[in-house]
Amino acid sequence: MYDVCIIGAGVVGMNIARELSRYKLRVCVLEKEADVSCGCSKANSGIVHGGYSDESGSLKAELCVAGNRLYQQLDAELCFGYRQTGSMVLAFREEDVAKLEKLYNQGLRNGVQGLSVISGEQAREMEPHLSREVKAALYCENAGVTSPYEFVIALAENAVENGVELRLNTEVTAIQPFDGWFTIVTSAGELVARTVVNAAGVYSDAIASMIGIDDFRITPRRGQYLLLDKDQNYLVKSVIFQVPTELGKGILVTTTYHGNLMIGPNAEDIGDKADVGTDEETIRRIVLAARKSVPGFDMKKALTSFAGNRPIANRTDFVIEASKVKGFINLIGIDSPGLTASPAIALKVVDILEMAGLELVKKSSFQPCRQPIIRKKSADFNGRIDSPDPENHIICRCEQVTEAEIIDSLHRGIPVQSLDAVKLRTRAGMGKCQGAFCGSRVRQLLARELNIPLEEVTQRGKRSSVLAQRAKRGDYMNL
Ligand SMILES: Cc1cc2nc3c(=O)[nH]c(=O)nc-3n(C[C@H](O)[C@H](O)[C@H](O)COP(=O)(O)OP(=O)(O)OC[C@H]3O[C@@H](n4cnc5c(N)ncnc54)[C@H](O)[C@@H]3O)c2cc1C
Incomplete structure (x- = not known):
């Protein structure tokens, strides 16, 4: 019997689990795959966004800004890899410059600090390998890069050390409410919990429908990437975006936390939630788009391609709420900036659980720190x-x-x-x-x-x- 059962061991589920492990609670995390971070928390851009992209007043804007501010402290405790690099959104045409101004003002309303609109020359002074076509840029000092799967692994290790039970290879197949409790039926047996948190990413609509909530539909929106050798990382220090489109933040060029050059992602709505394939035609289009920002990368240095699926819901904002079934908390449509927002999402979920009647008594034994696996070589x-x-x-x-x-x-x-x-x-x-x-x-x-x-x-x-x-x-x- 558990106080809280979290479904999904991605960055959202594991942030919630680690946060709950501060309290005297019996918490379990159920994950259908053989490891943590097998969903979109593994395959994304790894950007800790500044928080100017999302509409003011939305949960996405609020939790992105709040999450960004928590990264430094979390990395100090958990050693997963985070670096504040700054980011730029590039404008190539006059009408794009107006879009930068809009993002700038939105960022100010969202409480983002360290924002400025700079000229093409100023942008090239900071990033000498940018295209000559860049007319202006929105610079955001507070953006950064992280190693997304190492973040999840670090959270999971720390949560487990603090008493959370993690059950891998355990797929939830049915949920039955009874007398204020839930029986959770899985591929590895049944368990009982007082509250359930649905953090199942692209499958969160299917989990919600298991208790009769059929209002949500998730469409997977695939994003493909190309990863290049570390010797290409001299090309960019910060994260380089282009002005956003209807489908998202567009193609970026960045140096990853571990120093590879990375380009992508595209955005394509697909039918199969499990399809994380890549194809030559899409890679060709990504390369062309990325060259518009940074022309000089050498494709002979390409190492591999990969893809992740964004959980796009039939609502534009994050859904993070106590559902109509008492004790069942839904997290739906946690697409970008979900990685950035995840530490703040966890705090919000803990508040929701407390309001639902969960008693939060702090544990004096909570150990906030975790040692890194990868050691810096002297x-x-x-x-x-x-x-x-x-x-x-x-x-x-x-x-x-x-x-x-x-x-x-x-x-x-x-x-x-x-x-x-x-x-x-x-x-x-x-x-x-x-x-x-x-x-x-x-x-x-x-x-x-x-x-x-x-x-x-x-x-x-x-x-x-x-x-x-x-x-x-x-x-x-x-x-
Ligand atoms: C292409 C792309 C680029 C992105 N770039 C960024 C970025 O740069 N910055 C940013 O902030 N955000 C970014 N995001 C968004 C971010 O990756 C997500 O918001 C975040 O990873 C969502 O985490 P999650 O834990 O909700 O989902 P997931 O990581 O998908 O975790 C859900 C877990 O639930 C498990 N599960 C599902 N069904 C069941 C079941 N029945 N039983 C048991 N377990 C189940 C899955 O196996 C999975 O492990 C990007 C996303 C994509 C796809």
Whole structure:
């Protein structure tokens, strides 16, 4: 029996779980996949937005600004990777400059600090590799970049350390209210909870309909990306947007938290919520659009493509509310800026739960801090691929990942059993060779540490067979 059952271990569900772990409560998180952060919290731009893009007075605007302000402190506690870089929205035509002014004024109304409209020359002084066609830009000092999946992993590890129960490979299939409680039926058995939080991303409409709330429909809006080698990151320091369109914030060019150049995402409404494939034609259009902002990147340095699906609801704003079924809280349509807003969303949900009658008594044992998995390598780091010392034994050459880091990632209270799970935690396989060198070495380490046969180590857990179609690298490298 639980006080709170959270459905979905994305950035929203895990922020809520970690926040609730401050209190004397029995909390569980149910996740259908084999790891946390398998939904759109894994595949997004990783931008901590300033908060000027959303309409004043909306929940999106309020919680984006509030969430942005929490990142620095959260990163200090949880060490997941966050850097304030600033962002620019570029205008290429006179009519775009008026749009910048509109965003600027909206930002001021939303309480965003550090905003200014600058000329094309000023923008190029700050970012010398911007196109000569840039006429003006909206500069936002407070925007930044984060490692989105490491954020979720850090929240999950910390929540589990503070007593939250995380059940992976557990798909919710039905919810039955009874006498002020809920029976939650899952692919791994039943459990009972006093309150339920629906944080199921693109599937949150399906979860709501399990208790008879059929007002919501989520359409997945796919965004494809291209990731380039770290040697291209000299091109931009801040996040470079173009003026937004009907479909969203448009194509951006950014350096990721770990230093790769990244371009994307497009926006396409699709039918299949699980389809995170990429295709050559879309990548070609993304490359053309990104070159409008930053012409100089070298497509021969492209490493891989990926995609994520935004949960677009039939309401424009975030839905974060106590539903008509007492004790059942809905979070629906948490699309961008949901990553930025997630820490503030969690605080709002805790308030809603308290108003619904949940008693919040603080735990003196709450431990706010979590150590990083990836260790900064000092100048005298003596890593070798044949070192007998795990601290110096390099498993992944491209990203300099050591045996000690991989072993550490396996023993943090969350089952880590696939190559992808290790990759998200340590970056083994994320470099130039995309795992060609380290894949088999990580597999051997996993088999040894988990004491299982080599062939039982999968790429991404139980659903290994469901591989997304990816655009062929050879086809876009010559663009
Ligand atoms: C292309 C793209 C770019 C974006 N860029 C940004 C950005 O730069 N900055 C920003 O602030 N935001 C951005 N966002 C938005 C942000 O990624 C989302 O708002 C955020 O990740 C939503 O998190 P979530 O936890 O609600 O959803 P998810 O991460 O999707 O988590 C939901 C979880 O619920 C689980 N689940 C679903 N159904 C069930 C079930 N029946 N039983 C058990 N578990 C279930 C899923 O497996 C999943 O793990 C972007 C989104 C996309 C797609």
